[in-house]
Amino acid sequence: MTVHILVPMDGSPMAKQTLEHALSMHPDARFTILYVIDYIEESYSARALVGADKLQERAEERAEELFEEAEEIAREHSEEIETRTTVGDPSREIVAYAEEHDVDQIVIGSHGRSPMSRILLGSVAEDVTRRAPVPVTVVR
Incomplete structure (x- = not known):
């Protein structure tokens, strides 16, 4: 049975490193x-100036660019990947996706925030680790 690995990506260098790690460590996985897409990151003033439709269009363009980069990384490892987009709070959406799609493991990057920053801002990786129904590997 093939192991199904979920790799959440946000376009950061750490996310790319995380994908590289997952592909290297699990060569026979799916x-x-x-x-x-986290619209909360977009300020209310940006919505007022640009409009919700334009913000959605930009988010979808970012997703496509990210997926192209991810597919290129996967090709370098002779692997194929599936890509999915969802909208909402990142940690909740990651956990929900894992629950709903028979994911066996989540491999997620840590942005290495300081303890105070984690208290103030929270940590997606930390929240996913606490709430996920499957094992989580955090790449630093």
Whole structure:
């Protein structure tokens, strides 16, 4: 039975490193790359100036660019990947996707925030680790 690995990506260098790690460590796995569109990151003033439709269009363009980069990384490892996009709070969407799609493991990057920063801002990786129904590997 093939192991299904979920790799959430946000376009950061750490996310790319995380995908590289997952592909290297699990050469026979099935990989799903998940990009979560988080409209909360967009300020209310940006919505007022640009409009919700334009913000959605930009988010979808970012997802496509990210998926192209992820597919290129996968090709370098002679692997194929599936790509998915969802909208919402990143940690909640990652956990929900894992629950709903028979994911066996999540491999997620840590952005290495300081303890105070984690208290103030939270940590997606930390929240996913606490709430996930499957094992989570955090890449640093």
